[in-house]
Amino acid sequence: MTDSGAVLPWLVIRQDEGGNRYRVGRYATRAEAERVADRLETRGRQQLYVVERADRAAT
Numbered sequence: 830m831t832d833s834g835a836v837l838p839w840l841v842i843r844q845d846e847g848g849n850r851y852r853v854g855r856y857a858t859r860a861e862a863e864r865v866a867d868r869l870e871t872r873g874r875q876q877l878y879v880v881e882r883a884d885r886a887a888t
Contacts, residue, residue: 836857837855837856837857837883838855838857838882838883838884839855839856839857839858839859839861839862839880839881839882839883840852840853840854840855840856840862840880840881840882840883841853841854841856841862841865841866841869841878841879841880842878842879842880842881843869843876843877843878844876844877844878844879845876845877846875853865853866853869853878855883859880862880863880866878866879866880
């Protein structure tokens with residue numbers, strides 16, 4: 830939960846060529862997270878953006 834009390838279970842993760850992973854953002858729905866990941870991928874960089882559930886990303 831965030832300070833506002835909203836539950837944001839979906840993460841957008843950026844993975845670079847070296848395998849390093851960085852959280853880009855947290856979102857309320859999978860559809861919202863996928864839209865963000867798709868938009869970031871269209872920028873043309875050689876980065877991989879994946880959508881994961883927060884509870885799965887921690888394991």
